[in-house]
Amino acid sequence: MTLTSPDLAADAQVRADDRAHVFHSWSAQALIDPLPVAGGEGATFWDHAGNGYLDFSSQLVNLNLGHQHPDLIAAIQRQAGELATIQPAMANGTRGELARLISEVAPEGFSKVFFTNGGADANENAVRMARLVTGKRKVLAMYRSYHGNTSTAITLTGDPRRWANEPADASVVHFFGPYVYRSAFHASSEEEETARALQHLEQTIILEGASTIGAIILETVVGTNGVLVPPPGYLPGVRALCDKYGIVYIADEVMVGFGRIGEWFAIDAFDVAPDLITFAKGVNSGYVPLGGVVISDAIASHFDTVTFPGGLTYSGHPLACAPGIATFEVFRRDGILERVRDLGERVVGPRLHEMAEKHPSVGEVRGRGLFWAIELVRDRETREPLVPFNAAGADAAPMAAFAAACKKAGLWPFTHFNRVHVAPPLVISEADLVRGLDIIDEALAVADEAAAA
Structure with missing residues (x-):
């Protein structure tokens, strides 16, 4: 120092x-x-x-x-000397390499990455994908959550930062997630909390109408709102409910992805695979703004012949992707x-x-x-x-x-x-x-x- x-x-x-x-x-x-x-x-x-x-x-x-970090700084410097920027409609080696590296550590069946400028627009676009694929607009999110400050992302957010921004996206419904220490379900054990939280979520789905719900978005480990590690069985239970009712499961890994809990993606610790994974922050330690959505093959294939109606001028910016590649190198070497x-x-x-x-x-x-x-x-x-x-x-x-x-x-x-x-x-x-x-x-x-x- x-x-x-x-x-x-x-x-x-x-x-x-x-x-x-x-x-x-x-x-x-x-x-x-x-x-x-x-x-x-x-x-x-x-x-x-x-x-x-x-x-x-x-x-x-x-x-x-x-x-x-010297490796990340050097990667940015090299990239700036080779190609400082290129629009997202063109192919770029740095962008493509990072997308491949991310897909290789994602669950099996995740081959595509849509790059954004950060976590909020990653969540925004993940919700957009879910709505387009399912044809259903409503999204469920936890009260104890933060998903970003763009229009839909701040509505998804459950904490008080949402309040002053309302109304925004009227198609969001909040529910209680598991929190054993302050259980909303009067649970006395992790097992009870899991069972009762899943029962509450299923009742929310039924009462809101499964035919209207396109996605459920969850922080795999709730971040700013408590570092709430899901009790055993909860995330697989959410996966089962999504499968049962035809709902897309979005895992918000903006804060906990890329090593924060000792996994590439936190979902790896809970034996579950979502349909979409959002990321940002740790992918390149924020040296240059970068986020994205890792897309399951089933959802990505929907857009093979159907246009995805979204994009960003700086999507997959080479100066942001270069330290992302270096991040993989450092993680593995060290x-x-x-x-x-x-x-x-x-x-x-x-x-x-x-x-x-x-x-x-x-x-x-x-x-x-x-x-x-x-x-x-x-x-x-x-x-x-x-x-x-x-x-x-x-x-x-x-x-x-x-x-x-x-x-x-x-x-x-x-x-x-x-x-x-x-x-x-x-x-x-x-x-x-x-x-x-x-x-x-x-x-x-x-x-x-x-x-x-």
Whole structure:
């Protein structure tokens, strides 16, 4: 890691330009103070004041191979020297190679890839494909979910970011997915949760009308809304319901694809194959915007002689696909999937469970690979969240204080509502991983105090 020397003049200039001219997403513009970032390397980034931070959120859970990975940077540089851009209607070797590599690690019977610019438009186009193939418009999605900020994707989203964007796509219906810790079905075990959640989903299908439902979209492991790992049997049960009622199963792997839980695609861990898989983020660590849809042969064949009515100017952009190819090379050379599984099982899981025993504010820890959540509560018996659902301002103060303690100690955390997520770059050293977990352990004392107040 090479921290830059403090440069307060640069800090001031970046702040001034940002505040005067940059309009930030998901923000009240006058109420934010974005950190001016000077650089990054591996699992660390730093500001212009010389402060370094362990990146325990991988930015937006996209920086799977870390900041400034030399192989990804070199791939972009080589591609820029050969061919900087070409329109998607033409064939390009870099685009075609990445599509082949992706299809080779997808489930059997997935041969085609439609490239997009990110995860939201990947989900948007997957829904479009499902509607065109089935002739049915309605889509079911979970309440605890995030699928993007384009028109249909934000409607699919179940979390509060949807509210201010309504109405958008009126053909979306939400349902409750499994969440054993806060079961909507009064389940007392994973087995009960699976059975009752599937019964609820089937009743939703029946009452909404199977003849009207084109697709069900699920995050394979729910991301921002809780790192909810599906209980055994749930995803195969969804697959069975889709088969029974003629519904397309879309797996949203934008956040958990490409190694986050130690698999190429998270569905590989649950013995299930969907009909469409959406991806983005980890495919090239976000070095250049890229996403896409991996399409089953059955759906792809529908468009052999029927035009697909969609496209993007930058679909399969060579500068984005080149670091995607390099990502495959790095994963295989460095055993990334294996190390993620190892670190999750040997280091992260045991340490978080120790924290759960130690800190009264920890209600539950859950996760897999390098993707975990610590759910903070005021009372373990009642499971009252440390802060209310969708808390803001003074209501969110305990989580803000916890995050501030982490940052002061040199760690940039991922917090959402009453949870802290552990999602560092997959290339993080074991020493840095342990150091980051130590910081979280110490910062939980702040949550303990808030819970006791």
